[in-house]
Amino acid sequence: MLLIPCPFCGPRSEDEFTFGGDATLVTPKEEGNIEAAADHIFLRDNPKGWHKEYWVHRYGCRRWMIVVRHTVTHKIKSVSLATAINQ
Amino acid sequence: MRYSLFSIARHALNSHKGWTEAWKKPPLQKQYDVVIIGGGGHGLATAYYLAKFNNNLRVAVLEKGWIGGGNTGRNTTGIRSNYFLTENAKFYDHSLKLWENLTQELNFNLMFSQRGMVSLCHSSSDGERLATRYNALRLNDIDGDTLTLDQLKIMLPDLNYSPAARFPISGAVIQRRAGVARHDAVAWGFARAASRLGVDIIENCEVTNIDISKNCVTSIQTSKGNVACEKIGICVAGHTSEIARMVGLKLPMETHLLQAMVTEPVKPFLNTLVVSPALHCYISQTDKGEILIGGGIDGYNSYSQRGTWPKIEEIVSGAISMFPRLRGLRLMRTWAGIMDMTMDGAPIIGQTPIKHLYINGGWCIGGFKAIPGAGWCFAQTILNDQPHPLTEPFSLDRFRTGRLLSESGAGNQPHKQ
Ligand SMILES: Cc1cc2nc3c(=O)[nH]c(=O)nc-3n(C[C@H](O)[C@H](O)[C@H](O)COP(=O)(O)OP(=O)(O)OC[C@H]3O[C@@H](n4cnc5c(N)ncnc54)[C@H](O)[C@@H]3O)c2cc1C
Ligand SMILES: [Zn+2]
Numbered sequence: 376m377l378l379i380p381c382p383f384c385g386p387r388s389e390d391e392f393t394f395g396g397d398a399t400l401v402t403p404k405e406e407g408n409i410e411a412a413a414d415h416i417f418l419r420d421n422p423k424g425w426h427k428e429y430w431v432h433r434y435g436c437r438r439w440m441i442v443v444r445h446t447v448t449h450k451i452k453s454v455s456l457a458t459a460i461n462q
Numbered sequence: 463m464r465y466s467l468f469s470i471a472r473h474a475l476n477s478h479k480g481w482t483e484a485w486k487k488p489p490l491q492k493q494y495d496v497v498i499i500g501g502g503g504h505g506l507a508t509a510y511y512l513a514k515f516n517n518n519l520r521v522a523v524l525e526k527g528w529i530g531g532g533n534t535g536r537n538t539t540g541i542r543s544n545y546f547l548t549e550n551a552k553f554y555d556h557s558l559k560l561w562e563n564l565t566q567e568l569n570f571n572l573m574f575s576q577r578g579m580v581s582l583c584h585s586s587s588d589g590e591r592l593a594t595r596y597n598a599l600r601l602n603d604i605d606g607d608t609l610t611l612d613q614l615k616i617m618l619p620d621l622n623y624s625p626a627a628r629f630p631i632s633g634a635v636i637q638r639r640a641g642v643a644r645h646d647a648v649a650w651g652f653a654r655a656a657s658r659l660g661v662d663i664i665e666n667c668e669v670t671n672i673d674i675s676k677n678c679v680t681s682i683q684t685s686k687g688n689v690a691c692e693k694i695g696i697c698v699a700g701h702t703s704e705i706a707r708m709v710g711l712k713l714p715m716e717t718h719l720l721q722a723m724v725t726e727p728v729k730p731f732l733n734t735l736v737v738s739p740a741l742h743c744y745i746s747q748t749d750k751g752e753i754l755i756g757g758g759i760d761g762y763n764s765y766s767q768r769g770t771w772p773k774i775e776e777i778v779s780g781a782i783s784m785f786p787r788l789r790g791l792r793l794m795r796t797w798a799g800i801m802d803m804t805m806d807g808a809p810i811i812g813q814t815p816i817k818h819l820y821i822n823g824g825w826c827i828g829g830f831k832a833i834p835g836a837g838w839c840f841a842q843t844i845l846n847d848q849p850h851p852l853t854e855p856f857s858l859d860r861f862r863t864g865r866l867l868s869e870s871g872a873g874n875q876p877h878k879q
Contacts, residue, residue, distance in 0.1 A: 376771045390772050394762040394877050397716075410862055416874050417714035417805045417861040421703035423765045446717070446765045 377444075380454050383436040395429030398441045398457070423447060429457060465569055484650060485657035490664050490686045494520045496844060497682050497691040499669045499705060501525025503534040503645075503830065504822050505697035506652035506663070507837025508844070510568075513659035515841055521661045522691075523653075524684055526668035530649025533699050534830065536799035538722050538756040540735055540744065541831040542579050542640035543604055546595045547869055549855035550808065551602040556852055557835025558639060564834055570651030572643045573749065579640035579735040580609070580618065582784070584629035588740065592635045599637070609634040620731060620785050628783045629740045640735060642746060648833060672708045678817040693818040695844055700765060700800030702810075702823035709816055713824075714805040714861045716876040719760035720827050721769035721777065723796040725788065727751030736784065743780030753788060755781045759801060759827060761877050769798035801827055803876035806860075808867035811836060811853040812843055820844050821858060826876075 377389035397419055403411040426446050431439045439457040444450070463469060463482060473480050496512055498505045501523045509523045523529075541561055543554035565572045583589040596606035614634045615623060623631055653663055664686065671683040672694060681690045696705050700717040727750050737744035742758045757777035760770050774796055782789050804810060804824035809832065811822050822840045825832065839850035849857060860866060 388772075389770070396875065396877060397763075413862045413864075414712075418712040419703070419714065419716050420712065421716050421763065423701070423704050423717070426763050428763065444762075446763050449764065449766060 377449060377451065379430060379432075379442060379451065381432050381435060381438075382440065382454060382456055383438060384432060387432070387435055391432060391434040392430045393433045395431055395439065398427045398429045425452065484654040485663055487665070488662045490524075490667060490684070490689065491520070491522070491662065493690040494522045494662075495691065496521045496693045496695065497689060498523045498695045498697055499682075500532070500697035500699070500701075501529035501649070501653070501663060501665065502532045502697060502699060503530070503648050503652065503833035504699075504825075504836055504840070505695070506649055506656055507833050508695055508697060508822060508840045509661045509663075510652045510656040510659065511837050511841035512844060513656055513661050516845055517659060521656075522689070523656070523661060523663045524667045524669055524682075525663070525665050526685075528665050529653050529663060530646055533799040533801070533825075534649050534833070535645055536722070536797055537645055537830045538744070538746070538754055539642040539645050539830055540579065540640070540746070540828075541574070541643060542637050543831070544579070544581075544595065544599055544606055544635075544637040544640065545869060546598050547867055548598075548602060549867055550869055551599060551604055553835060553839075553852050553856070554831060555602070555604050556838075557832050560834035560838060561643070561831075562639075564651070568651040568655045570647060570654060572647045572651055574641060574643040576639050576641035577734045578636055578638045579737065580614070580634050580636050582621075582631050582736065582738045582740070583633045583635070584631060584738070584740040586632065589633055596635045605637060605639050607636050607638070609636055617734070618732075618736065620787055621736070622784060622786050629738070636734075642735065645830065648830075652833075652837070669705065672705070672819070674709055674816060677815075679819050693820070693844055695820045695822060695840060697822045697840075699802045699823060699825060699829070702802050702821065706814075706821075709819065711814060711816070713810070713858075714874075715810075715824055716763050716803050717765055718762070718801050718803050718876060719764045719766065719769055719798045720756075720758075720801045721760065721773055721796060721798045722754065722756040723774065723777070724748065724752035724754050724794050725791040726794050728753065728791065738780065738784055741780035741783055743777055743784065745781055745784060752794065753781075753791065759803065759877070760798070763877075765800050767798055767800055769796055801825070803827075805874040805876060806866040806868040807870055809836070809856050810858050811840055811856040812849045812858060813847070814858060818847070
C-alpha cells in the first residue's frame, strides 16, 4: 500500500489517487511521421527500477503530480506538481 | 518411465522405491540450437513442441528460479476460448482443443476439468454485449449459450438474485467447454515430456545478456556461464521488457500486478467458474474446497510480485456481492504475479527486428489458457523462422501497421484494462 506525499495535502493513502501512467513520454515534434507517432503512443520503457509516473489526487486536491517510484520496492523518491508539462 | 495403472502396480510390488525423477537436471552445455528463456508454461510448452517437431534439435530452457514459479504457478487457471475477435477466437480455441487431449499427450494428469464458465449479465446492455460476443463465437464454430434467469437459478442457486443487489443479475452466458486445470501439473507435465525428448531444463539460471552480431543472435550470457546458440525464444511474461532491453528493443508493454486469493476450504457448492464483468471479479472452487477469487490488475506498474490492500478489498467486495454467503469466510492466502500487459490487450508472438530472436509474451491477465496453443505455434515460428498462420495477427509490428487486436476496446492504457 502506497503512502503518497501530496505537496498540498501531505502523506495520503493510495486509495485517494488515480494512476496516470508513464510521465517520461514526450509528444514527437515532427508532424506526419507515423512511425514516430506510433512509437510514442505504444512503446514504454517499463523499467524494473525507478519509474517516473503521473498520479492525480482525485479524492483530495485533485492536482496532477509526477511521482518517482521504484517498481520493485514501491518506495517513493520524489513528488512534484505536474505543472511544467508540455512547456 | 510412462505413468499408468501398471506402473503403479509394478512399483507397489517394490514398496514404491523405484520411482525416478520426473525430469532430468542436466548441467548447462556450451552450445544449443535453440535456447528458451523462462521456465513457465509457455517456455516449457515451446520447448516440448520444438523437440516433438524436430527431435534433432538441441534445446534448453533457462529458468532463473524454479520452473512454474512465475505466473504459471500463481494463476486462477481459467481456460476458455470465448473471444469476440476472430483472430483471438481461432487462436484460443485451437489452444482449448489441445487442452482437451493434453493429459493423454503428456502422460501427466493435468486435472483438466471442463466445468464451464458462466458470465453474468447485470443489465440489458450487458446482455446485448454478451449475446453479440456469444453469437460471434457460434459463427466461429465455438460453443456458447445464453442462460435465462430461471436456468441460471437452477445452476447457481447461491448467487445474489435480489433486485436490490448492487448489480442485479438479469441473465448469463456460458461456455461449457471452458474449465480449469492444475497449474503446477501443467509446468511439470510439459517439463517431463520435454525432458523425455531430450530438452535440457536448467533451473536457477538467470539470463543476463544476449549477444548479437550483424543483427543476428549469436550467444546468451547467464549466471551459469555463456552459451552459444542459433535461436532464442523469450518466454518471460512480466520480464519481457527487461530481456528486450538487453538488445535495445522497446516494447508496447507495461508490467503490472495481478492478485488472486483463496478462502478457507468449505464443502463443494460451486461446480463452475463464474465471472461478473460489472463487478470485475471471478470465482471458482478448488478441488481442495477453497473459494478462489480473482479480479483486475492493481493498476500501477510493478515488478514486486506483492499485491496491495485496496485491490484485495475491491475484489472481495465484488465476490460478496455475487455470493453473499461468502461473507463469513476468512481469506487464507493472497498472492500476486507480474503481468506483461500490452497496449491493446492481445499477446505478442513472433519474430523481432533481430534475426533469430523471437517473442512469446504480452499475455496480459490471460495466458495460462494459451500455454499449449502458443507453445505449438511459437515452436513452429522458431523452426521455420516465419509466423504461424494462427499467431500471425499477434505480430509485434501491428502497433506500427495499426492492426490492433483490442478485444475490450481499452486502447493504449494497460493500467485501465
Ligand atoms: C493472479 C493471476 C491470475 C491469473 N488467472 C489466469 C486465468 O484464470 N486464466 C489464464 O489463462 N491466465 C491467467 N493468468 C495469466 C497466466 O498466469 C500467465 O499469462 C501465464 O502463466 C504466463 O505464462 P509464462 O510462461 O509466459 O510466464 P511465467 O509462468 O511467469 O514464466 C516466466 C518465467 O520466466 C522467468 N524469467 C524471467 N526473467 C528471466 C531471466 N532473465 N532469465 C531466466 N528466466 C527468467 C521467470 O522466473 C518465470 O518463471 C493469471 C495470472 C495471475 C498472476
Ligand atoms: Zn492533494
